[in-house]
Amino acid sequence: MTTLHLNPGMIGTVYDVLRGTKPFHRWGLPEAEALTFRVYRSRAERGALERVGEKIILGVSEHSNGHLYSLIETVAHEMVHLRLLSLGMKNWERHGVRFEHLAKAVCAAHGFDPKAF
């Protein structure tokens, strides 16, 4: 039983709230209006960041995010990918050293479990 009824506006709101907090507020991430937010069904992934031409889509799986806490954590995770993408990193979709470094700062600031992030 899920307590969330996810919709794209809700994802954008969470994005905006996080964008104003440490460490995101120093990353120069685009405003929510510049992104597309999407709810999708996937059991394999909690969230996804896609680039389709000039469009950046931040998606959250309604199958894997039943609570507000999960939604916040998932959006934060995708925002790390977004940071790598905006830095022009080739491997922005990967969980490499740069990802881990940024993720560590996010987890420390927000109390997420780095092993589950």
Ligand SMILES: [Zn+2]
């Ligand atoms: Zn990821």
